[in-house]
Amino acid sequence: MTSNKMFNILVPLISVFIGLFAGAIIMLIFGYNPIDGYVALWQGAFGDLYFIGETVRQVTPLLLTGLAVAFAFRAGLFNIGAEGQVIVGWLAAVWIGISMDAPIYIHLPIAIIAAALAGALWGFIPGLLKASLGVHEVIVTIMLNYVALYSSNAIVRSVLSDNEDKTENVAASASLASEWLQGLTYFSRIHYGILIALLIAILMWFIIERTTIGYELKSVGFNQHASKYAGMSVKRNIILAMVISGAFAGLAGSMEGLGTFQHITVQNGFTNLGFDGIAVALLGANTAIGVVLAAFLFGALKVGALNMPTEAGVPTELVDIIIALIIFSIASSYIIRLLILRFKKEGK
Amino acid sequence: MGFVELLQSIIPPALFFSAPLIFTALGGVFSERSGVVNIGLEGLMVMGAFVGIVFNLTFADVFGVWTPWISIIIATIISAIFSIIHAVASVSFRANQVVSGVAINFLALGLGVFLTKQWFGKGQTDMVSQPFYTTDIPILANIPIIGPILFQNIYVSSYLAIILAFVAWFILYKTPFGLRLRAVGEHPMAADTNGINVSKMRYIAVIVSGAMGGLGGSVFALTIALNFSHATIVGQGFMALAAVIFGKWHPLGAMGAALFFGFAQSLSVIGGGIPLLADVPQVFLLIAPYVLTILALAGFIGRAEAPRANGEPYIKGSR
Numbered sequence: 001m002t003s004n005k006m007f008n009i010l011v012p013l014i015s016v017f018i019g020l021f022a023g024a025i026i027m028l029i030f031g032y033n034p035i036d037g038y039v040a041l042w043q044g045a046f047g048d049l050y051f052i053g054e055t056v057r058q059v060t061p062l063l064l065t066g067l068a069v070a071f072a073f074r075a076g077l078f079n080i081g082a083e084g085q086v087i088v089g090w091l092a093a094v095w096i097g098i099s100m101d102a103p104i105y106i107h108l109p110i111a112i113i114a115a116a117l118a119g120a121l122w123g124f125i126p127g128l129l130k131a132s133l134g135v136h137e138v139i140v141t142i143m144l145n146y147v148a149l150y151s152s153n154a155i156v157r158s159v160l161s162d163n164e165d166k167t168e169n170v171a172a173s174a175s176l177a178s179e180w181l182q183g184l185t186y187f188s189r190i191h192y193g194i195l196i197a198l199l200i201a202i203l204m205w206f207i208i209e210r211t212t213i214g215y216e217l218k219s220v221g222f223n224q225h226a227s228k229y230a231g232m233s234v235k236r237n238i239i240l241a242m243v244i245s246g247a248f249a250g251l252a253g254s255m256e257g258l259g260t261f262q263h264i265t266v267q268n269g270f271t272n273l274g275f276d277g278i279a280v281a282l283l284g285a286n287t288a289i290g291v292v293l294a295a296f297l298f299g300a301l302k303v304g305a306l307n308m309p310t311e312a313g314v315p316t317e318l319v320d321i322i323i324a325l326i327i328f329s330i331a332s333s334y335i336i337r338l339l340i341l342r343f344k345k346e347g348k
Numbered sequence: 349m350g351f352v353e354l355l356q357s358i359i360p361p362a363l364f365f366s367a368p369l370i371f372t373a374l375g376g377v378f379s380e381r382s383g384v385v386n387i388g389l390e391g392l393m394v395m396g397a398f399v400g401i402v403f404n405l406t407f408a409d410v411f412g413v414w415t416p417w418i419s420i421i422i423a424t425i426i427s428a429i430f431s432i433i434h435a436v437a438s439v440s441f442r443a444n445q446v447v448s449g450v451a452i453n454f455l456a457l458g459l460g461v462f463l464t465k466q467w468f469g470k471g472q473t474d475m476v477s478q479p480f481y482t483t484d485i486p487i488l489a490n491i492p493i494i495g496p497i498l499f500q501n502i503y504v505s506s507y508l509a510i511i512l513a514f515v516a517w518f519i520l521y522k523t524p525f526g527l528r529l530r531a532v533g534e535h536p537m538a539a540d541t542n543g544i545n546v547s548k549m550r551y552i553a554v555i556v557s558g559a560m561g562g563l564g565g566s567v568f569a570l571t572i573a574l575n576f577s578h579a580t581i582v583g584q585g586f587m588a589l590a591a592v593i594f595g596k597w598h599p600l601g602a603m604g605a606a607l608f609f610g611f612a613q614s615l616s617v618i619g620g621g622i623p624l625l626a627d628v629p630q631v632f633l634l635i636a637p638y639v640l641t642i643l644a645l646a647g648f649i650g651r652a653e654a655p656r657a658n659g660e661p662y663i664k665g666s667r
Contacts, residue, residue, distance in 0.1 A: 030466060078446055080387075125642075135645045136654075138387070138446065139593050142586045143638040154631035269582050278450055315465040320458030327451035328433070331443035 008285050011336050015283070015329035016297065023322040027314060036312040041319075044307020045300035051307075053181070053188025057260055059299030061086070063197040064252035065277025066295050067204050068119075068245045070286040074208055075241035076221035081126060081141025082249040083274025084148030085119040087267070089253025091152045092118035094264040095160060097170025097257065107173040112196070112254050119250015120243045122148060127242025131235035137242065145270065153266045166265040176259035191259035198292070200248060205288035207244070217241050249274060276302075279323055282330050298323065354622065355497045358611070360482075361618060363506035366610025368393070368568035370509035372588035373595065373602040374516045375560025380597055381520060382553030383533035383657040385445040388434050388452030389561050390585025395430045396565025398460035399423040401576040402467070404476045415478035420566040427562020428555050430456070435554035439547050442661035453585070461578050472577030480505060480571045505567045513603035520599060529553055533655035536662040546662045564588065590641050597655060612637035 024034035045055050065082045072079035079085075093115035100107055126140035160167045176191040208214040219227045220237040228234050252273055257264055280298050284290030305319035329336065372389050379386040386392075400423035408415045434452050437443040464473055480503055488499040520526035531539040532549040540546050565581060573580045587609050594608075595601025615625065616633035625633065
């Protein structure tokens with residue numbers, strides 16, 4: 001019998017294959033050698049320790065935004081606002097990082113927690129509006145993305161700096177940077193954040209699979225009316241799911257602020273971490289372990305893509321096309337399931 | 349500054365910023381009225397902007413002053429074809445429509461910038477030489493007071509957008525086709541029972557949204573941005589989506605919401621010149637449209653009645 005579990009593994013695998021295959025065809029159409037292209041991609045992601053370090057650095061925030069979107073999805077909510085939550089988290093972390101003076105074991109945790117709280121607040125607003133007034137979370141989170149973007153730019157310009165485009169670097173006591181890890185990887189920008197991200201993945205697994213809260217969240221996600229009838233507070237669970245989701249995305253912002261960049265700049269546009277998180281969550285089938293694997297795949301694709309123009313002449317955007325096609329394939333999993341079933345029948 | 353001069357400095361730019369949003373939002377209304385959520389409006393606008401700019405740059409010598417008009421027609425057609433991907437995924441393959449829309453956004457931007465690099469050797473195109481220009485509308489421009497406010501130095505595309513909103517309203521609410529389209533979005537099974545082809549209606553609606561999104565994107569590109577890069581369309585599609593919901597899924601409502609957004613955007617651009625707003629930090633003017641949308645959704649318009657089958661794939665025989 002073809003179990004659901006098998007589909008949950010097969011569908012993402014087939015989707016990734018479809019994406020990469022289509023990428024190869026596009027390269028052929030435009031006169032590139034797909035093998036050269038993918039070798040350049042692989043080299044750019046794992047070619048030497050520097051690239052591996054950069055890949056891990058890219059994976060870190062993607063993992064967290066992926067978990068954020070996946071967590072909300074489990075409760076039946078679509079958090080398209082991870083983008084804005086990343087920005088406010090990034091801002092809050094840097095703000096604490098440059099304005100406080102304390103030993104590292106106090107300063108760093110406070111900066112990280114501030115980021116989570118800022119993200120949580122940015123998730124609370126759509127959660128509250130959805131729970132109490134039935135306003136669709138998709139539209140509110142989209143709007144809040146812009147509010148986050150413009151407000152944070154204004155704060156960077158006029159509060160955290162003297163009308164400049166970036167803040168000073170965070171204090172060493174609030175930094176996630178690791179000389180040890182950097183030395184190991186020919187001075188890539190890898191930092192300790194990956195440990196936090198993996199820890200959060202375990203935490204999410206634990207909350208969803210092992211606690212009453214997680215059970216209620218999933219239950220609300222499956223069927224609100226049944227959950228209500230069973231005595232659960234649907235409203236409380238919706239708000240809680242968005243708050244936790246926002247906190248995860250806020251943490252992703254702190255990875256950028258305290259780890260990769262050490263400061264925050266005026267952003268001309270979105271970081272895209274939140275939107276990529278949607279893709280990561282979908283590919284990871286909204287489970288913690290799936291998101292970890294998907295984040296590594298997307299992180300490797302994104303970092304490896306940077307090597308493609310120089311080595312194979314292929315524009316980096318090819319990877320965005322591949323990612324889009326992977327999402328399409330996963331969204332259309334119904335048709336993939338149908339094909340697998342038909343294929344199995346004929347095989348017998 | 350007198351009141352008339354004030355209006356004269358606010359209304360033309362408001363109309364100018366609204367037009368792309370109105371086009372795109374009308375497309376969104378069609379799609380969502382048929383029961384297909386279209387979060388991919390942003391991607392459809394990107395596609396429209398890309399095609400509009402590339403066509404304009406390529407054929408400016410051939411078509412001369414007609415180039416922008418032919419550009420937006422081509423952009424409309426190509427985007428309509430592009431939107432078929434969303435239709436196939438969300439109607440035939442029963443994909444989660446929000447997810448498919450997200451993929452449309454990724455795909456349009458990836459393809460647009462990929463092809464731009466392919467054809468122009470860099471991440472952004474040159475400026476077009478044949479954009480839309482402002483004109484005075486003959487006769488009407490000479491009406492005292494109203495003429496200078498509404499009919500001088502405006503883009504014809506703004507009026508085209510407003511006229512199209514009324515056309516869309518007529519089609520959706522006064523024709524059998526519109527009735528069928530709405531029926532499919534409200535209760536697909538009942539519609540199916542009455543012999544309406546649910547899939548066909550939804551395909552048509554999504555393709556219309558693609559065409560309108562492409563029109564909106566190309567008008568934006570040829571009046572405001574004037575070139576194409578990854579940063580040409582940044583959120584206008586999402587604004588249009590907000591206008592759809594703000595306008596309660598009604599063509600005229602969506603137009604009103606889009607006009608409001610255009611007005612808010614023009615305020616943030618020209619705010620410095622208006623005495624009352626000169627002292628307000630620009631950030632408040634920038635975030636105003638978004639905050640107001642949230643407030644409006646939370647308070648003023650109450651529970652908006654979305655098409656009842658919006659977002660649900662229709663599976664024959666299920667209930």
